[in-house]
Amino acid sequence: MNGHGPAATRFVVVGIGADGWAGLSGRARSELTAASVVYGSVRQVALLPESIAAQAISWTSPMSEHLQTVLSGEATDGDVVHLLASGDPMFHGLGSTVVKAVGADRVTVLPAPSSASLAAARLGWDLAALEVVSLVTAEPTTLIPALTDGARVLVLSRDADTPTQVAELLRNTGFGWSMLSVLGELGGPDESAVSGVARSWTVPDCPALNVVAIDCIGPIRRAAPGLPDDQFDHDGQLTKQTNRAVSVAALAPGEGQLLWDVGAGAGSVGIEWLRQTRTARAIAFEADPQRADRIAANARSHGVADRLTIAGAVPAALEAMPDPDVIFLGGGLDAQVLELCLAALFDGGRLVANAVTLETEHLLVAAHAEHGGTLTRLSVATAAPLGAMTAWRPALPVVQWVMTR
Template sequence: MSSAPPAPAVTVVGIGADGWGGISALSQRALREAEVLIGGPRQLDLLPAACAGERVPWPTPLRPAVPKLLAAHAGRRICVLASGDPMFYGIGRALSEVLGAGVPHVLPHPSSVSYACARLGWPVEDTEVLTLVGRPAAALAAALHPGRRLLVLSAGAATPAEVAALLRERGFGPSRLRVLEQLGSERERQSEGVAEDWDLPPGDPLNVIAVDCRRAQGALRLASTPGLPDEAYEHDGQLTKRHVRAATLAALAPAPGELLWDVGGGSGSIAIEWMRAHRSCRAVTVERDAARAERITRNALALGVPALRVVTGGAPGALAGLPVPDAVFVGGGLTVPGLLEACWDALPAGGRLVANTVTLESEALLGEWYRRHGGELVRLAVAHAVPVGGFTGWRQAMPVTQWTVSKCPPHVSSGEPR
């Protein structure tokens, strides 16, 4: 007969505010048999004396300490405590990255999201969840749409007031907020109010914030698709205008997890709307003018993508050392010697490059690159209706020449050059 497999070296146990009595018998057994118990002080305090293993609180910062702490207790039975479901914004992810997927044995507990949706009567699958643990409140802005329901994982007692302030600033003051504290425990409590007149004092640091999004009358409407109103951006005229921007994002074709280089950032609109396409999209924008670089940062905060990386410097020099992009947009400086070459060389096979220009000199350059590498060369022309005396006529904006190409292996053509 085959023997039972050995117990895993690392077990991750989810525990809620209801403490020891709320976890399963299997989780209780794992904790009693552990030689080392690792967790936050609050979590470790929930364990009874029957859990006799050495108690080790996580140091700060936590993430860099994970490999060293596991190595220090190698060969011993380790139990790591986590809040709720360890694989939902929890320590389970960090442990899986260090040990390999499936190596830690995970015993989950209902997450705070499950508890909150049960209390609110919200279907979990229709509720968007965001975390502000270790993240700025500005990250919420991209998720604000009328009628949407958000659950915000709080960083502490002060987070509800920060969320209310952001909602007011972004034109969502009428939104209803509910703060759910100590979910699952005997101390569970709920308070509520409206963002525009939120004045409740800080409560328990262990809380989740439910937001019913309602936009204020007259507030600017920001869609989830590319082509935000030009008024959404602070700019000095260096802005890819709305209709061209929408066409440019369509050509760039952002997909979850991809990285964009936005070269010649201007006001940052292309990089910002690339990141708004999906919360896992990443972008680096390169802008040589320091004042514009600061403006890009402000726009990124206002439009909900505070993780946008802004590099102040001139390309191609400022491109050195940047992570490999999935796509590159060049919105300025095309005629700078070596710029297109540097962007092209940085792209892996299958990567996309999109370049826009309004000048004849840059258009001639794009025509040459199109001849050599194929792709698609188009001219975008937009006209707006404007008053002409007592009538209405068309005012033509400067046409934009756009080259779009995917980088193929050397033996494969990316299109038929003309």
Template sequence: MNDGTGVAGAIAGVGAIAVVGIGADGWDGLAVASRRTLRAAEVLIGGPRQLDLLPAADCPGERVPWPSPLRPAVPGLLAAHAGRRIAVLASGDPMFYGIGRTLAELLGPDRLAVHPHPSSVAYACARLGWPLEATETVSLVARPLDALTAALHDGRRLLVLGEGPGTPARVAALLRDRGWGGTRIRVLEQLGGPAERLLDGTAADWPYESTDALHVLALDCVRDPGGVRLGVTPGLPDAAYEHDGQLTKRYVRAATLAALAPAPGELLWDVGGGSGSIGIEWLRAHRTAPACRAIAVERSAERADRIARNAAALGVPSLRVVTGAAPAALAGLPTPDAVFVGGGLTAPGLLDACWDALPAGGRLVANTVTLESEALLARWYGLHGGELVRLAVAAAVPVGGFTGWRQAMPVTQWSVTKGSTQS
């Protein structure tokens, strides 16, 4: 049941669901209300580890383990027990990277009764003495390991939710490869339970190939000497990118992202992706939920592969890369909130296709260095307004024994917001 109608039909008869968080301390650590809910449940749904924490004498309900993959099976599983008192077990706080979010999206929050337990992150901060509100959490559960890279900043403290006993070793290898070998890693296992344990080391000499599957990683980030410093604002150093010369340079890139104005949850089309820098920095602007989304369209297969490598190296592996020539390659893509055109402006129908794809309020930004494309942008500016600017950057370079300015090619940029009355 993957279509919306099928899901709605499957869960139509499902009543209120209790969602109970449980920790490594099991039954003994549950609040009175949580215990009362579990005792009364006719059906107990959860992971095998969570179900095993409940004493049979206190919780006589039928035990149903989650199948894998989980999300597609949820509507049918709940529907199979419609009309019965159902309690779903969750690890820690059900609404923090937990099953609670999935159930709220499928059933609606008004049909849930959530009983939270302290999350593993709350326990970790308590053990480490870190203020919870100042500590960023990165989940690697069902997410690419490369996603951690964008959160790495010198002196930053991070908590990482792992997936499986090999996650700490994989994180340590990533940190070494990306120039963060001096980072201190602490693995906090079985937090809140009788088997709680702390493992300590650095990424450079991490000795543990495997740890307990139930763990949180704490990172004290230390960048290796000579490593490239990557900030949180647009305009990363050009050296951060692998490229063949087709790269929107740093200062123009910063101005371009300012014109595109990314906001959480929005989708960008980066048309003529080149090295992927615009799409990558769009994603880095809001990489946590609700994250920005981006699609890079590039006709060269070699450059498309390079875009994917850059996205992974800079911590945004979610960048979708479409290999093909625009405008044909744009057909069927989801509706964008913003479009950047960095190449191929004179291709017949390209600007028309991008403009037609934008909804009211969508933004379009196009850059060029050629007279032919500049003339095209001038015509579109005359038709639709917006802003037409020329960006000029000069860098200081040696001139004999002195220093002078070397002018880069000026970039003409057109940016516009599509109005509800424009076509």
């Protein structure tokens, strides 16, 4: 949307904390004093002093549509439009949205301390060593990847119910002994703090504006790919642990990338791929409705459902989806699907395909001869009882083709 609105229109995004006018810098005060129109939430607008001459306009619902109108220039007459944001506008805030919409050259951002900075200061925690998770628009399960024994996590809450939802999630994932601190109205005159253990959390009333701090006590969660098979609900259509670890490593997860997981089965490869990054996205293609439901449930249990889209059967569903950076072909592999997937890759795109049958193996051998890459045969055997003794139980060998366009 870069370039929307009159070329001369500029936007000044002013971060404001719960302490209102008193906490603003001199430059921020000067900007708002000189403003002709200021947009903000009802709470933010109420923090402005009566001496401000600007027309103060509260966002209407849905805010996204109102903001779109303002950024397009349809609702503004002046050359400069001022927008209020909570704390640091570039930290999970309005500033990033405005910059993305109109371009950084048309935006001035004047930050106040973020809620994370204020929380870390109150708790005496090293902000650089924390993970911050926003649940303002995301589901509570999004918190799962950040949980591991000894970690400290700050949660940006959606509302007063978020602390209770977080406590319930911690109990259900083995982190019931974790300490919770709910910090409300940070930086304002009504600032509050209450602490307790997740397993016995009973605090009924929390301020709507709050941050939840978690001092994690529970299992150690590993980030490396290759989770045990029993951590995925499946009907047998599952890339097994060792082959999955090799496949995810071959897919080389990267921030901001999009993965096509074609013939996803239980979704284990795509889910483990998503666990390696914070911003990557994946589309799981699965024809069977029951398996699609399992993929969704597995994604929720591993905290990546917000970054996973489930599409229908290939090849029809492929054409309606955005072009991928990376493709994994685990199920549903045939000549037509392979051709379509190769055609969808840009230069630098990566494809990893696994074959178990002779027919699909022949496809990959021919593709390797035509396009290059590497061809590997993976054979895995697991020790298992054989009567009173122990013997190796070999799994079906997997032929893996890895190719970069």
